[in-house]
Amino acid sequence: MILKKIGWLTAIMVLLNFGLVCTIEAKTLTVLDTENGEMPNSISDNSSATFSDEYEGEIGMALKITLVWKADDKPWGWTGVSNPKRSWAEFDKLCFDAYNPTDEMLSLSLTIRDMPASQGKPFDEKFVLKPGKNEIEIELSGAKSSDGHEIDFAKLVSWAFTGVGDNFKEPKIFYVSNIRLATSDEVKKGSGKKETKKKVKKKEVKKAEKKTVKKAAKKSSGKTTPVINIENGENLVNISENSEAKISTDFEDEIGEAYKITLAWKAADKPWGWAGMGSPKGSWAEYNMFKFDAYNSGKELLTISLQLRDMPASQGAAFTSNFVLQPGKNEVVIELAGAKCGDGHELDLSKLTMWCFTAAGETIKEPKTFYITNIRLEE
Secondary structure, eight states: OHHHHHHHHHHHHHHHHHHHHHHHSOOEEESSOGGGTOOOSEEOTTOEEEEEOTTHHHHOSEEEEEEOOSBTTBOEEEEEEESOSSOOTTOOEEEEEEEEOSSSOEEEEEEEESSOTTTOOOEEEEEEEOSEEEEEEEEOTTOBOTTSOBOOTTSOOEEEEEEESGGGSSOEEEEEEEEEEESSOOBOTTTOOBOOOOOSOHHHHHHHHHHHHHHHHHHOOSOEEESSOGGGTOOOOEEOTTOEEEEEOTTHHHHOSEEEEEEOOSBTTBOEEEEEESSOSSOOTTOOEEEEEEEEOSSSOEEEEEEEESSOTTTOOOEEEEEEEOSEEEEEEEEOTTOBOTTSOBOOTTSOOEEEEEEESGGGTSOEEEEEEEEEEEO
């Protein structure tokens, strides 16, 4: 009799454990079935998407996506799907695996529309691909478009991976696979343990930034020179319309006196902004690093670019290097040695005509503010 009771209890416990695992296991839906040859049907001019097994060992068979400007007056590109076959209303996350084959972080967006562009704005969520393999998870629950309306996931008209601004004047390549919708954290098969997925992880970005700083520090001889002297009241003077820069003590305890920079679109047909200086007083040729301290007062990652020119825009492209500001304090290092411009020519650091912090696209349709100080060059 006792053995029978033990047997029944064991059976009940097994069923309960099975039920518990089933309740937490993710409900998923494949968004783009690349394994069966499904391809994006919405690709901007000059961009492309093809199947590739170049990084099959890391992320399996993937879409090799190349994003580049649609045109000189349309500095953006996209790859995605128009009129998705299934409703997304039951799901609260979009997940995918990605591979960045470069040595630099790549800032992209997931753009989702529930109405034509002529009728309303999209939901636009930034994410950053670190070099190598990435597992990305983007929250969809409560998603709002830039005009404030909540996205109706039962009536989607399109979704796409997009790239905007100077960084995409030259083609940028990345790989994406296993694009899927989910309702809860994915579970390792048979283990019942939750598998932690990487969102646009601030810790990872911070880690990567720290590695960059550490690596650069080893090369440094310690010789530095200020680029601009905030202690003497010197201010940024090359500022686009609707953007601004002023000296501030808002976060003096964290980074000292700093330039409070607010970047916003110059105009509706010119979706970029900048703040910087004209020709430097001296040559930068003897230095190989551009360094500064920064503070991001927001709660989200902020992607900004440093732009340098050695000739007028009408004569050649600029050197552009993206960097990501995590919330709070940041120490940023940008390598100048061997810097090349968008048209391929090597930047002449002895003949700079301007430098600035710049951003483009939906990120700064609404003004974005950050703080910069201790801007310096180092060998």
